[in-house]
Amino acid sequence: MTTIGRPARAGDRITDVAGITVGHFQRVDADARVADPDSPDGHGWATGTTVVRVAAPNAVAAVDVRGGGPGTRETDLLDPSNTVQTVHAIVLSGGSAYGLAAADGVMRALEADGVGLPMDAAGHVVPIVPAAVIFDLPVGAWDHRPDAGFGAEAVRSAGTDFSVGSVGAGAGARAGSLKGGVGTASVTIAEGPAAGITVGALMVANPVGAVIDQSTGLPFDLTDADLAARGLKRPDPEECSAVAALAAKQTVLNTTIGVVATDAALDAAMTRRLAMAGHDGLGRAIRPAHSPLDGDTIFAVATGGVRPESAVPVPPGMHADVAIVAEVGRHAAEVVQRAIVDAVLSAESVASIPAYRDIAPSAFV
Template sequence: MTAAPGARNALTDVSGLLVGHHHVLDPDATRGSGAATGCTVVRAPGGAVAAVDVRGGGPGTRETDLLDPANTVRQVHAVLLTGGSAYGLAAADGVMSWLEEHGEGIPMSPDDPSRVVPIVPGAVIFDLPVGDWHTRPTADFGYHAADAAGPDFLRGCVGAGVGAQAGAIKGGVGSASIQFSDGVAAGVTVAALVVANPVGSVFDPRTGIPWGAGTDGPEFFGLRPGTAAELAAANALAVKSTVLNTTIGVVATDAPLDAAGCRRLATVAHDGLARAVRPAHSPLDGDTFFALATGTATPPPTPQLPSAFPADLPLIDALSTAAAVCVERAVVDAILAAEPVAGIPAYRTLFPS
């Protein structure tokens, strides 16, 4: 099958999805002072089929039980990714308020279309030590992020990625997409958006090349091994000062998947994370991936399979492979787009060559 990055190489290459950020960032932020936190909202106008897979041992989440394929609700209207640890879940209230104002949600009254209940699952990263401990995303953050959502969005130190730290270096928001032009997934797009905040390393200490470049090769990202001096400086950095971490994100497709198919995408997203971060899924990480399917694309008919297998199995297999690669690329995108914050060095400042 032939596949290439989408027009934006971003989550919003999946038709039906929008992304918005809201954050505060004090240019003079240091450890323990100055604001450095925010949130990112993925909106799905009209709703999208959804699922989730939580692999970290210390997750901070909201509405994830609802996304079990065995449960009744099949669609979400937005996903919140936020800083502020468990405090940051308050931002979901603002997302719900924005959606309610715009009539987005599960209809609850045939006589009053304003009576809706928006479904907004969410997950948090632990970024409290990066700036002022007491500055956290609030409902206002979520409202403004939902209001800002559109097809084009920034990466790096924005939204939920403002206070993110990836191992010893600055983390952030990254994204990537893959569009298929032939095969069982012809005309279908797969994409990922990641907030990279792991305790694990995101680059090979022997070369300086991000682990997430392993599948595509460093040339795909325009990278080459660091110099001896660059490697010495990068490897001398202190390890992350806290073991409370998390990488969270969304993988998505415009294929018409059911909840079980979405769950498979969320599961394999963690394969991409494990290839891009070493180690991943530690006991105190909250690594969580949501999966969304907007159903706006129409893939070609799939080959006939024995009745014991799902009819869309070949399609799900192709999308799963692409989802893991998108997560790898999104982690690399996050660290390449990041800039130093609160004394945390960025990848491009460590490896300028």
């Protein structure tokens, strides 16, 4: 197996939110190949699982599903009108619907550690582990997909330091005709009603749509500050043409999934608005997004560690935290967009799927 992945940057990753850790497990063979459309199978392993572990005891979770072809588990549980409002881990996996089996391994590993909803005086617990999957079955052999063992290994490896790129659930991901992957980003809000709150995202970019603007050869909607922060510039004309040609070739059965987390103290309904806002960032980074063939799903977690001291007056009958939620949501869209860009820029070629940094090396300063 090959060793892949790049370290996530401290200060710009979802684990900057206290109580959140991330773990990956993947199998990637050096000789993996994508299935030919006229052949029943690819070859080798090129898939994996990512687990976002939630250790904060009072965390609130929610989800927003907008793609037309989702593969999910325990999403109904996270409706704000339902009883259970927390999670102990969130599974993001390759393998299409088969990959949902990875959540079984996460549950067993957490149960062995006594982590979950307490059920009785004897110490029995039920871990709450929602999941979402991407369609990566044509990358590598069709029957090589994550199972419970992948989930157990991923959750056991969870920590604040983790890798991005072609790792975990991003091992077999594609972004249009480019290599996709796992990316992350975060921000601590400096001023306003939500000052001091941190918002982070981890995304698995595997969209039907394009992630590169054909006219510039760069990811969509990056500001000059974004380009400087990533060390990017417009690629040379011949590389820009090569990227444009690839961007025009789209796959047909894909999905972008991920998690937005904040240390703000939010209730279940407002946490769901965080997931909803995250989809704005998905729409900025991917064209088109939320297609009938995508399974676009974003989970949200509010760990509850920070509540700004300066309350903002709101009219009677309105949610007391509306000003805070508006600011946190605005930044949620930002970090989701940047996490998707991070996934594409950090990805390495797997199974001969070209990575952006291989096609446009001149873009990197």
